[in-house]
Amino acid sequence: MADVWQSSMDHAVAVARKAGEMVRGALKDDRTVMTKSSAVDLVTQTDQKVEQLIIQSVKEKFPTHRFIGEESVAAGESCNLTDDPTWIIDPIDGTTNFVHAFPFVAVSIGFSVNKQVEFGVVYSCLEDKMFTARRGRGAFCNGEPLQVSEQTDIHQAIVATEFGSSRDPTAVDHIFRSLRNILCLPVHGVRGAGTAAINMCLVASGCAEAYYEIGIHVWDVAAGSLIVSEAGGVLLDVDGGDVDLMSRRIVAANNRTIAERIVKEIESFTLQRDDAPLQS
């Protein structure tokens, strides 16, 4: 049966590739680092230009579609997911990596309809890996099918996580205690690529059993969440309930056994939701 969202997905792949070229081109030149929510929440002109490139090109082709873009939200746009077709964009996932030329940087584009992610595209542009997933039709990297790891023993797992961009001491204490719990299970290792989207693609590829983080935003994980689930993985909230992409918390794992084991070790905390009303 024809896929009603195929042309949108083709466009997402094409524009992510174009955006990736822009990111690669700017890697050595863009040293204009600005900050957002904290001194370590970085943004560059390239983040802003890439988001504009994506939004403009989508608007020309699909004028009725809506957008949630990281840099547009930072500039004051609202972050509400409606039932309308919505492009959820992180122009550079891994801006800190980009600034330091640490070689994991992704363009992440999720597309949701009726609040459900229909397709996800993550372009790991320095590795030239194009990760894609279409709901119900599998996940792929450069056209090759992805499958999560079959490991069910947490002691033989690699777990990915990040420290995030908050330096609030209470939040950092929670993060460290969770990390300590997980390290001391013990697990084989803890890793972090510096980008939520690539961490999730590592789970989808079977290279890591799980990824968890508190503090991410919907644009960090919208595309990656579908890539993980279409590769056979599971998504949970850090308290073990259903994942809520606006809640800023996620566990993405190869299977429920690993996901639930990790949940037991996480000291959860709550942050302001992405869709909280804007403060005037």
Ligand SMILES: O=P(O)(O)O[C@H]1[C@H](O)[C@@H](O)[C@H](O)[C@@H](O)[C@@H]1O
């Ligand atoms: O590079 P970003 O798009 O800002 O996303 C980052 C986020 O800033 C950082 O706090 C998280 O730890 C990372 O997982 C995100 O990918």
Ligand SMILES: [Mg+2]
């Ligand atoms: Mg991001």
Ligand SMILES: [Mg+2]
């Ligand atoms: Mg970003």
